[in-house]
Amino acid sequence: MSEIELDARNILCPLPVIRTQDKINSMAVNDILVVHCTDPGAIVDIPTWCRINGHEVLGIDEQDRDIAIRIKVCES
Amino acid sequence: MQQRKAVALVSGGLDSMLAAKVIQEQGVHVEGINFFTGFCVEGHTHAIRKKDKAKPKRNNALWVAEQLGMKLHIIDVIEEYKDVVLNPKHGYGANLNPCLDCKVFMVSKAVEWARKHGFDFIITGEVIGQRPMSQRKQTMPIVSAESGAEDLLLRPLCAKNLPETKPEREGWVNRDQLHDFSGRSRKPQFALAREFGFTDWAQPAGGCCFLTDAQYSVKLSDLWQARGKRQYEIDDIMLLKVGRHIRPRPHFKLIIGREEGENRFMEGYRKQFIHLKTVSHMGPLALLDGVANEDDLQLAARIVARYSQGRDADQVRVEITRINETPYEIDVAPIHSDDIKEGWVL
Numbered sequence: 487m488s489e490i491e492l493d494a495r496n497i498l499c500p501l502p503v504i505r506t507q508d509k510i511n512s513m514a515v516n517d518i519l520v521v522h523c524t525d526p527g528a529i530v531d532i533p534t535w536c537r538i539n540g541h542e543v544l545g546i547d548e549q550d551r552d553i554a555i556r557i558k559v560c561e562s
Numbered sequence: 563m564q565q566r567k568a569v570a571l572v573s574g575g576l577d578s579m580l581a582a583k584v585i586q587e588q589g590v591h592v593e594g595i596n597f598f599t600g601f602c603v604e605g606h607t608h609a610i611r612k613k614d615k616a617k618p619k620r621n622n623a624l625w626v627a628e629q630l631g632m633k634l635h636i637i638d639v640i641e642e643y644k645d646v647v648l649n650p651k652h653g654y655g656a657n658l659n660p661c662l663d664c665k666v667f668m669v670s671k672a673v674e675w676a677r678k679h680g681f682d683f684i685i686t687g688e689v690i691g692q693r694p695m696s697q698r699k700q701t702m703p704i705v706s707a708e709s710g711a712e713d714l715l716l717r718p719l720c721a722k723n724l725p726e727t728k729p730e731r732e733g734w735v736n737r738d739q740l741h742d743f744s745g746r747s748r749k750p751q752f753a754l755a756r757e758f759g760f761t762d763w764a765q766p767a768g769g770c771c772f773l774t775d776a777q778y779s780v781k782l783s784d785l786w787q788a789r790g791k792r793q794y795e796i797d798d799i800m801l802l803k804v805g806r807h808i809r810p811r812p813h814f815k816l817i818i819g820r821e822e823g824e825n826r827f828m829e830g831y832r833k834q835f836i837h838l839k840t841v842s843h844m845g846p847l848a849l850l851d852g853v854a855n856e857d858d859l860q861l862a863a864r865i866v867a868r869y870s871q872g873r874d875a876d877q878v879r880v881e882i883t884r885i886n887e888t889p890y891e892i893d894v895a896p897i898h899s900d901d902i903k904e905g906w907v908l
Contacts, residue, residue: 504637534624
């Protein structure tokens with residue numbers, strides 16, 4: 487199991503979702519991805535993408551403009 | 563019997579949602595595909611503008627996929643799409659919208675994706691007569707042929723008005739359960755939505771693409787003219803969506819934030835552009851796109867001051883930062899609104 491950080495700051499949705507999708511597609515089951523973004527739309531869109539594609543959002547941490555979304559890669 | 567698989571082009575609007583649902587109802591496994599061209603209205607401006615923060619932010623294509631319980635694949639086609647925008651074989655619509663070429667491109671990408679992932683056919687939410695350029699009876703076979711989809715492209719909402727496709731002939735779907743919608747009326751779609759129990763769907767005003775917007779197209783044309791070449795990068799087309807664009811001289815324009823959300827978004831571009839900010843009064847951030855000598859910067863500062871809270875003051879202090887240089891300040895008289903020439907504001 488590995489943990490990977492993805493910098494998706496200063497890009498707007500759906501690009502953070504696309505970056506997340508493309509990264510997760512290259513990761514193994516049970517790996518953890520932490521996506522860092524600044525577009526507030528990502529708070530809705532990335533968890534939605536995770537739900538429909540069967541991955542688990544472990545937590546969302548918001549610090550002013552910075553948003554960190556922690557995702558566990560699941561079998562999908 | 564083998565369960566067939568279809569990939570549905572999902573824009574986030576009602577028609578593509580209904581088309582996917584109609585095929586799901588026939589027992590076909592459907593997954594959605596959505597292409598990001600850079601010109602998609604979806605998401606961006608809501609994310610940028612602070613005044614929109616109260617509105618719910620959702621990507622409608624993702625929302626549709628969740629409502630239908632299907633996967634959605636969002637594909638970045640920014641680079642490949644440039645050729646569609648710059649060299650549309652079938653020309654533009656009322657603005658810089660290459661709708662027919664766009665449809666051909668997207669269906670061809672869906673065909674490519676379907677082949678790679680072992681899907682049997684492609685579905686779209688097209689309805690004959692719904693759109694003046696891309697959704698006409700004459701254009702339907704063009705899209706099927708030029709995309710390479712041929713008879714693997716099924717339009718469930720108007721299939722009965724079109725020749726049988728392979729999914730119908732082979733019995734993968736039942737033609738009797740498809741539809742014969744046509745024309746611009748949305749009533750049949752609303753009725754079908756109610757039949758499926760849908761109570762919410764996106765109703766984008768003015769379409770899903772900035773290229774259909776007259777003002778956006780003017781700004782894109784201006785960009786090409788000023789640079790002397792018809793090219794763009796993703797940052798260019800993002801910045802056309804924000805701020806006031808004022809071109810007082812052929813060799814430079816100003817992008818002036820209209821509110822806090824835009825200013826914050828534009829802050830991310832400060833290293834790439836000369837930028838100006840009022841310091842004696844509250845005011846917007848302005849990016850200067852192009853080249854500017856000291857006289858140009860003086861004029862730019864006066865324009866920026868005009869959009870600050872010091873617009874009625876005798877003097878406003880403006881900080882100017884050239885790329886990779888130390889900021890400096892100048893005092894200027896805000897330009898009078900009468901001196902902002904017709905044609906400067908894009």
